Amino acid sequence: MKKIALANMNALYEAIAKDMNLYVPIDNKASVNYAEWKQGDTPVFDKMTVRSAKDAFFPQCENMSTFSRDDDNRIIIDKIKLTEKDFVVMGIRACDVKAVAVLDKVFLSEPVDTFYKARRDHSILVSLSCSRPEETCFCSTFGIDPAEPKGDVAMYIVGDYAYFNACTDKGEKFLNGVSGLLENANDTDVDAAKAATREIMTKLPLHDVTTDGWGAGVLEEMFNRPEWEELSSSCIGCGTCTYVCPTCQCYDIRDYNGSNGVTRYRCWDSCMKSDFTMMAHGNNRTTQLQRFRQRFMHKLVYSPTNNDGEFSCVGCGRCVAKCPVSMNIVKVIKTMGGKK
Amino acid sequence: MCDNKISTNEALIPHVAKIINVRTQTHDVKTFAVVSSVDGGVMFDHMPGQCAMVSIPGVGEAMFSITSSPTNTAFKEFSVKRCGILTEILHGLEEGDEITVRGPYGKQFPVETDFKGENLLFIAGGIGIAPLRSVINYARANRDNYGQIDVLYGARSSSDLVEYEEMTKEWANDKNFNVHVTIDRAEEGWEGNVGFVPTYLKELAFDNNRTAVICGPPIMIKFVLGGLIEMGFNKTQVYTTLELKMKCGIGKCGRCNIGSKYVCKDGPVFRCDEIDELPNEY
Numbered sequence: 016m017k018k019i020a021l022a023n024m025n026a027l028y029e030a031i032a033k034d035m036n037l038y039v040p041i042d043n044k045a046s047v048n049y050a051e052w053k054q055g056d057t058p059v060f061d062k063m064t065v066r067s068a069k070d071a072f073f074p075q076c077e078n079m080s081t082f083s084r085d086d087d088n089r090i091i092i093d094k095i096k097l098t099e100k101d102f103v104v105m106g107i108r109a110c111d112v113k114a115v116a117v118l119d120k121v122f123l124s125e126p127v128d129t130f131y132k133a134r135r136d137h138s139i140l141v142s143l144s145c146s147r148p149e150e151t152c153f154c155s156t157f158g159i160d161p162a163e164p165k166g167d168v169a170m171y172i173v174g175d176y177a178y179f180n181a182c183t184d185k186g187e188k189f190l191n192g193v194s195g196l197l198e199n200a201n202d203t204d205v206d207a208a209k210a211a212t213r214e215i216m217t218k219l220p221l222h223d224v225t226t227d228g229w230g231a232g233v234l235e236e237m238f239n240r241p242e243w244e245e246l247s248s249s250c251i252g253c254g255t256c257t258y259v260c261p262t263c264q265c266y267d268i269r270d271y272n273g274s275n276g277v278t279r280y281r282c283w284d285s286c287m288k289s290d291f292t293m294m295a296h297g298n299n300r301t302t303q304l305q306r307f308r309q310r311f312m313h314k315l316v317y318s319p320t321n322n323d324g325e326f327s328c329v330g331c332g333r334c335v336a337k338c339p340v341s342m343n344i345v346k347v348i349k350t351m352g353g354k355k
Numbered sequence: 356m357c358d359n360k361i362s363t364n365e366a367l368i369p370h371v372a373k374i375i376n377v378r379t380q381t382h383d384v385k386t387f388a389v390v391s392s393v394d395g396g397v398m399f400d401h402m403p404g405q406c407a408m409v410s411i412p413g414v415g416e417a418m419f420s421i422t423s424s425p426t427n428t429a430f431k432e433f434s435v436k437r438c439g440i441l442t443e444i445l446h447g448l449e450e451g452d453e454i455t456v457r458g459p460y461g462k463q464f465p466v467e468t469d470f471k472g473e474n475l476l477f478i479a480g481g482i483g484i485a486p487l488r489s490v491i492n493y494a495r496a497n498r499d500n501y502g503q504i505d506v507l508y509g510a511r512s513s514s515d516l517v518e519y520e521e522m523t524k525e526w527a528n529d530k531n532f533n534v535h536v537t538i539d540r541a542e543e544g545w546e547g548n549v550g551f552v553p554t555y556l557k558e559l560a561f562d563n564n565r566t567a568v569i570c571g572p573p574i575m576i577k578f579v580l581g582g583l584i585e586m587g588f589n590k591t592q593v594y595t596t597l598e599l600k601m602k603c604g605i606g607k608c609g610r611c612n613i614g615s616k617y618v619c620k621d622g623p624v625f626r627c628d629e630i631d632e633l634p635n636e637y
Contacts, residue, residue: 080368082412082455089392090371090412090453126366126605234614238634265609268367268602270413277413286609292600295417295439299599299613299636312634313612320615 017197018176028052030193036102040064060106061147067111067261071104072134076282083276097133105141109164110154110331112142114261117327121264139189140166145212151332153221162209171205178205228352231320242350247307249340254285256334262327286310311347366605369455370398380517383437388430397431403490404624407458408604415441418601422485424492434485460604462624464490473566474502478579480509480552480571484517487570509537509552513545553578563587569595590627597622597637
């Protein structure tokens, strides 16, 4: 384990940003979100970011190709250059680190999504051990230990120091690159802080939520449950839950027809939206109940069915905090199962 | 069932394709033959039942079944019914115009496995003949691999029949190959059968010693499947295709997700007993 005095962190950011892009949680006065670190920025590590780190790998909007026409009206396709520069995302909590693993299963399975893969190949995840879990947190429901995050390097902020432990070869290499700024530390230096976090977790209001009743192979009984009607009745289909969700990966592909040709881009979309499944000849999910059910069935039943039991919820609690009508996945889990 | 790996590392970037022929099938269906604009080839290999994303840049992109058989190595064909923004503009295109195509996507009909050695019964309604035509012509090109072939095809009127000439002049002349055509309502000059496809199916009273493949409007599929079950067919002998909204074609954008399946990569071809395991949302 290595450490650096918090007072010297700026030197570390400088060293990283010299060769790579560095993304850290920044308070921009409106919200705390990941942004590229610039000289003078002070990262905010003690608050949950409004949006997860998924933007770093799967941006809200990204261009995929451009189309133009030559004088004979023939189509010319120009590909968008894939990410080539290494970048570091620092401060990702354990839930969001797990969410990246969930996204990997989607985007890196055959046929591989090249845009996503380029970003993953060039990324270094410096995770952050939680010291202040929030009352909306329920990562432990999904077997995540917020005190011991994974990623390429795990970071612990304890007292006046930030501690670092490499978790992968990539992380080891990264720490070696900045070793001049780091001093040696003992693994046990962060033990008390980890224990304190785990203690907080047991006192949080959602600590006793379990996934009992959910998982692979329960499609039929869960799909037809009458509770969906009441649960979905308040949903206004705004899609906020999907945008703040670190594992939601549905997207749209659209063409922007501008004066310099056509840009084909993709952007986040939401299965909660009424036109998500609309075809020229009809729509297979016409009610909000169907769309609401689709989102939760996907996270709690379909994903585990396809991924060896892995849920595509990590208990980050963002949807719990942000839903304008206070409906959320915890209520869904608990209404139809999920309690000891 | 089939290797749906995409060999290029750019699953979402299309090929530029040139339209080399447009056949007007009906008042709202045209069949476009396309080749690569780069080398005049077929762009990629496919198997019957697989689909491709067809696009006019700036207008949109949508999934269409590849109606030509893989045994046609000169070009690929798409039969397109005019029913939305993209298809409306596609219908205005002519020979020499360019579009983009990417694919192939999805699973094929099991023409080299489960279908082999079987008698085949194809049942289609309207534009539903498009995906089946690929299988039918594949089976005709590999005739010894299959037994008796019957095609039951129906449309609203005689002017809505797609590939009518090919099925009556070419398919019907093959050995051990029968074509049964029906239209919904009687018309002057029409000497063939009149009546809905499910009704005609019962009248034709096929034995259940065959594999059935259905494609058409959902309501037709429902009644045809019911009819086949009554006739003694098991759901494991019946195949159909599902159609849901698609954007990526590679099982990631989430639109065609139904149950734990993605129609673009786990379908569009499903055996009817597999469909029973999906939620009733198609």
